Amino acid sequence: MQGPLIDTLARQGITRRTFLKYCATLASMMALPPAAGRAMAEAMAAARRPSVIWLPFQECTGCTESITRSHSPTLEGMIFDMISLDYQETLMAAAGHQAEEARHAAMKENAGKYLLVVDGSIPLGRDGAYSCIGGRSNVDILKEAAEGAAAIVAMGSCASYGGIPKANPNPTGAVSVSDIVTNKPIVNIPGCPPIPVVMTGVLAHYLTFGSLPELDEKGRPKAFFGETIHDRCYRRPFYDQGKFAKTFDDEGARMGWCLFELGCKGPVTYNACATVKWNGGTSWPVESGHGCLGCSEPDFWDAGGFYKALSVPADPLRIGAAAAIAGAGAGVAVSFANRAKKNVARQTHETLTVEDLEK
Amino acid sequence: MNELQFLTWVRGPGLDIAVGIFVLGVVWRLFEIYSLGRKKDLSTPRHAAGASGLHTVFRRSLPPPGMLKRSPVSYIGGYIFHIGLAIVVFGFAPHILLVTNLTGLSWPGLPSQFVDLVAVVTMAAMVVVLVDRINKPAKRFLSTFEDWFTWAVTFLPVLTGWMAVQHLLLPYTTMLALHILSVEILLVVLPFTKLFHAFTLFGSRWYNGRANAQRGVPV
Numbered sequence: 001m002q003g004p005l006i007d008t009l010a011r012q013g014i015t016r017r018t019f020l021k022y023c024a025t026l027a028s029m030m031a032l033p034p035a036a037g038r039a040m041a042e043a044m045a046a047a048r049r050p051s052v053i054w055l056p057f058q059e060c061t062g063c064t065e066s067i068t069r070s071h072s073p074t075l076e077g078m079i080f081d082m083i084s085l086d087y088q089e090t091l092m093a094a095a096g097h098q099a100e101e102a103r104h105a106a107m108k109e110n111a112g113k114y115l116l117v118v119d120g121s122i123p124l125g126r127d128g129a130y131s132c133i134g135g136r137s138n139v140d141i142l143k144e145a146a147e148g149a150a151a152i153v154a155m156g157s158c159a160s161y162g163g164i165p166k167a168n169p170n171p172t173g174a175v176s177v178s179d180i181v182t183n184k185p186i187v188n189i190p191g192c193p194p195i196p197v198v199m200t201g202v203l204a205h206y207l208t209f210g211s212l213p214e215l216d217e218k219g220r221p222k223a224f225f226g227e228t229i230h231d232r233c234y235r236r237p238f239y240d241q242g243k244f245a246k247t248f249d250d251e252g253a254r255m256g257w258c259l260f261e262l263g264c265k266g267p268v269t270y271n272a273c274a275t276v277k278w279n280g281g282t283s284w285p286v287e288s289g290h291g292c293l294g295c296s297e298p299d300f301w302d303a304g305g306f307y308k309a310l311s312v313p314a315d316p317l318r319i320g321a322a323a324a325i326a327g328a329g330a331g332v333a334v335s336f337a338n339r340a341k342k343n344v345a346r347q348t349h350e351t352l353t354v355e356d357l358e359k
Numbered sequence: 360m361n362e363l364q365f366l367t368w369v370r371g372p373g374l375d376i377a378v379g380i381f382v383l384g385v386v387w388r389l390f391e392i393y394s395l396g397r398k399k400d401l402s403t404p405r406h407a408a409g410a411s412g413l414h415t416v417f418r419r420s421l422p423p424p425g426m427l428k429r430s431p432v433s434y435i436g437g438y439i440f441h442i443g444l445a446i447v448v449f450g451f452a453p454h455i456l457l458v459t460n461l462t463g464l465s466w467p468g469l470p471s472q473f474v475d476l477v478a479v480v481t482m483a484a485m486v487v488v489l490v491d492r493i494n495k496p497a498k499r500f501l502s503t504f505e506d507w508f509t510w511a512v513t514f515l516p517v518l519t520g521w522m523a524v525q526h527l528l529l530p531y532t533t534m535l536a537l538h539i540l541s542v543e544i545l546l547v548v549l550p551f552t553k554l555f556h557a558f559t560l561f562g563s564r565w566y567n568g569r570a571n572a573q574r575g576v577p578v
Binding site: 268320324 | 361363367370371375378381382383386389391394395396453454456460468470471526532535
């Protein structure tokens, strides 16, 4: 099945029209010019399916769960039509040695050309022993697989930035892919989990233009991570009007007012949830009444509590009382010092008489 | 440190440290000032209408006769930026949220567009006052490093806060973090500079008024 993609699609009964529509949608989502949709269609139709190796490390399989709920295109469609997913532990039928063999075969056959997708962080503590596959540590496998990869996609916040495993106190010494691999192009697709269409979009871009899309300074595709949740949020007008839900079940919450006061991290979170939405465009966290957690930002887990508004202290002001007592102590000590100084001055004071002045 | 970590730090440990130093400094300075004590004035008090501590507390808020004309920038500019600061600090909804979170006290906020306008007017007044300080030879001669410094630490929180709201220059996250950091610098500096007048203002007016009332002089 290594023929051009358009043949495969035709065999599956997908019309040219449907395919063009799909490419146009992807292009517009990525804010590419209209002509790019056609270019994308042409490139993808002619493309031989690139080999994709998906390495799961210290993760919860949430990223895979997310991608399997990719509706446009469907996961099956993507696996069989657009890419050749040669290794994905969770989804592949093979197991054990067979699975490892599949990976090695794919790496050998497509050396220098395959796309490496990584989900999960990489533990470095205790020589990487916290997470091993087939007796080998994650860091070891990653280094080997990265060698022959054309590019690497860090799927999810763990692979992109260390994610939850890296949360304070980071017991396993978890790091991101870019902390280990520095000599390959890396695209970060953070999110906990990431949005499926972002993954597909990046892949389509790669197939069409042979390069990775434009990235921001955190290695994320600008097309999807260019604006904050807050700036694109449909509840934004309520923020500007000062209408806030105070609890999750008050009148404001029922009226769909802004969730800023309930700890929404939308203003500091760059992601496409507000525009692309989830579950085939059904809804997204803020629409279902919960503030944004900021899951696509580095170290979101340690960003001061999910339910604390961004403008309030992340830490309770614990040292306030102690500071007041210390201040009072310092004040009293200085007062005594001042009084002692005064007393000394009084005692050493020499009375001056008129006679003294006339001397 | 990325910008979200920066923001988390200024909201967390940074704020802890700043508020700690602020509270410590304020309590210390107040103790120190009020424990100095004053000798009892043994002279016979003279009485004059309008001469008392309380009178002076209010009278000093008004320009003495003729002074408004001689130094309009100081008075009008001073009024505008002090009132503006109060409106911005206590009228902006996110600021009220902060106070509510710390103390449980809450009051209705002003519309953000109005607060925005006030912030711009406040900054303009502060710039005018600064330019006046630079231009007038007497004012410039009397100015020390502390004057320029305290102006800057007062101005920066307004500027960064306004820029954060307006999405200017830097991403919102970074600007918000810089805003909180600038407020923390202000908190740390306040008890140990002339900005402490926020606390000593009425006490010192009362003292001066009282001392002059003893001599029968309404000041």
